[in-house]
Each structure stands twice: as structure tokens, then as C-alpha cells.
Amino acid sequence: MKSFIARSNRIAARALPGVVLGVLALTLSACSQDQGGSVDGINLVDKNALTVCTHLPYKPFQFTNDDGDVVGFDVDILKLLADDLGVKENVVSMDWNQITSAAVFAANKCDVAMGGATITPERAEAVLFSAPYFNSTQALLVKKDSGIKGLDDLKGKRLGIQADTTGAIYAEKHADEYGYTTVVFDDLALETTAVSAGKVVASIGDNGPLYQYAEDNPGMAIAAEFDTGEHYGFLAKKDDDNAKKLVDRLNTLIAKAKEDGEYDRIFKKWFGHLPAEVNKGE
Known part of the structure; x- marks a missing residue:
């Protein structure tokens, strides 16, 4: 914890x-x-x-x-x-x-x-x-052994986002800048599981639930946070x-x-x- x-x-x-x-x-x-x-x-x-x-x-x-x-x-x-x-x-x-x-x-x-x-x-x-x-901010969930440390490492890769969330808005806003493709999931459980299963290399979302997921799943980690002042x-x-x-x-x-x-x-x-x-x- x-x-x-x-x-x-x-x-x-x-x-x-x-x-x-x-x-x-x-x-x-x-x-x-x-x-x-x-x-x-x-x-x-x-x-x-x-x-x-x-x-x-x-x-x-x-x-x-x-x-x-x-x-x-x-x-x-x-x-x-x-x-x-x-x-x-x-x-x-x-x-x-x-x-x-x-x-x-x-x-x-x-x-x-x-x-x-x-x-x-x-x-x-x-x-x-x-x-x-x-108070909230956005975080990037990855596998511990992924080597991903931030959005700079996502060029040409797939990033999971959850529909109708501020994390999705943030990710879409920076997609062209960092060259990743977003994959939309209907809920947080599907989004985080997709990272564990290798369907996407990372996901972005509010940091509280993502830290909790990483805590509950030892093979996962938070690579970065993005202070969005939420x-x-x-x-x-x-x-x-x-x-x-x-x-x-x-x-x-x-x-x-x-x-x-x-x-x-x-x-x-x-x-x-x-x-x-x-x-x-x-």
C-alpha cells in the first residue's frame, strides 16, 4: 500500500x-x-x-x-x-x-x-x-516488466481508456502528440484486465482505483501520474x-x-x- x-x-x-x-x-x-x-x-x-x-x-x-x-x-x-x-x-x-x-x-x-x-x-x-x-488526478497503469515509464513510451502502441471519463478525454487529447492508439472499454474492470491480459500495453484513468488495482495485482504498477487538477x-x-x-x-x-x-x-x-x-x- x-x-x-x-x-x-x-x-x-x-x-x-x-x-x-x-x-x-x-x-x-x-x-x-x-x-x-x-x-x-x-x-x-x-x-x-x-x-x-x-x-x-x-x-x-x-x-x-x-x-x-x-x-x-x-x-x-x-x-x-x-x-x-x-x-x-x-x-x-x-x-x-x-x-x-x-x-x-x-x-x-x-x-x-x-x-x-x-x-x-x-x-x-x-x-x-x-x-x-x-482531489483527483490521472495515472498510467502498466505491467511492472513493460519498461513503460510514461506516454513517451507508447508510440505505435495501444492505450486503454474508459468511455465517458476524464481519463479518456486526457488520453484522446494527447494521442497524436505521443503516437498511440486508444482502445475504449465500457468499464474500469474491463480496462484494467485488458492491461493484465496484454490486450493493451497500458491504461489511463483516475489514480485511486488504478493504484488499488496495482496493489491487488502484484504484477502491475503505476508508471506515471498526470496532475489534471480534478x-x-x-x-x-x-x-x-x-x-x-x-x-x-x-x-x-x-x-x-x-x-x-x-x-x-x-x-x-x-x-x-x-x-x-x-x-x-x-
Whole structure:
């Protein structure tokens, strides 16, 4: 975990198709407006739960553990909101582009969404973002014995990217400059496995999940990082008074958690260190 700890207060995008996983999960049929109701002045898709959309897995932000539970950093942060509302937290997994396009909110499938979502002007045209809660950057995943140290070594080679992510945008932007060909994968699991299997020589994506993958797979390594100055936010319905009330409440809770140490506790639980330890010197 040493290399991951040394770099990781920057991180982010997804995997496995739109299935519902774990005891925290909620079937889409259960997300009907029939069960909706108001809790403390905020309308919820399910009056008994905070319904959260994501795209699983995205370890360590959200993934299914050995017991079948959906857990992770984002899960714990949003649990602060669920607990404050006095309801349980239910997680629904679906295609990532359905989340960033706001289709899930238009269909009333969830109250809020998570997934290490980088805040971008383009996405902000479709969704309402919370205040930034995490810093991220891009990383290059390779095999340890590949000899690849950066994008300079990728000329004439194949680079894996995940669709609809900021890593894909970064990779495409520099493809002509470095002479590599991008290969698009639908989710993070397929992208990282492709490197292990030799289908591509490297992949680019948010550094948190890629460091986690390298940690879990000893033959893999992070060759380089690219500081893109990204920040994560939670997502909700845009131009909606109810969603704004929900996000304002979430922002207040996150700010409080940073003041009273709860944010640091959750951060250390999932990343093995405190945010301040990574921020020194930046």
C-alpha cells in the first residue's frame, strides 16, 4: 500500500453493467414514485431510504465486499446524509453515462449519485454537483516488466481508456502528440484486465482505483501520474429546488465532518492515511 499511500489524495470512473448489488442495493422497480415521500422537508424517491445511483465497482469508492455489501469511501460519506435524514442508504448500479447525462434523475430513479465523479463544466450543464469533496488526478497503469515509464513510451502502441471519463478525454487529447492508439472499454474492470491480459500495453484513468488495482495485482504498477487538477463531486438533479435542498444539506454535513474529524476518519479507513499527509507540499 506504500506507493498508493504516497500519492493518493487525488483519484476517479466505473465497471459491471447496470445490475443491483449487495444488501444495500435496491431494485429499479422499487424506486417508483409510489414509494416516494417527504422526509424532513425533502422529497425522496423512497420515503424510507436515500436512494443512490452509481456504477459498480469503483474500488475503493464503491464496490461489493465479500459479504455482498456495497461499501467504500463514497458510500460512507453519503451515509452521513442518510443518517441525518433518519433513513437507510440504498445503492443502485447502472450505466455511468445514464448518471452523468442526468437520465437517472429525469426518470426519478435516485435522489443523488456517486462514483468518483470529476466536476467538469460539461457535466455541470446536465447535473447539479455538490461542493468538491475529493482531489483527483490521472495515472498510467502498466505491467511492472513493460519498461513503460510514461506516454513517451507508447508510440505505435495501444492505450486503454474508459468511455465517458476524464481519463479518456486526457488520453484522446494527447494521442497524436505521443503516437498511440486508444482502445475504449465500457468499464474500469474491463480496462484494467485488458492491461493484465496484454490486450493493451497500458491504461489511463483516475489514480485511486488504478493504484488499488496495482496493489491487488502484484504484477502491475503505476508508471506515471498526470496532475489534471480534478475534483470529485456528488451529483443530483439540476435546476430542481428539492435537489438543491438535498445537496445543500450534504455540503453542510461534509463541511461539519471535516471540522469534527469524521471526514479524516472515513478517509483513513479507505486510503490508509489522512488527507493532510498527502497534501503536504502541494
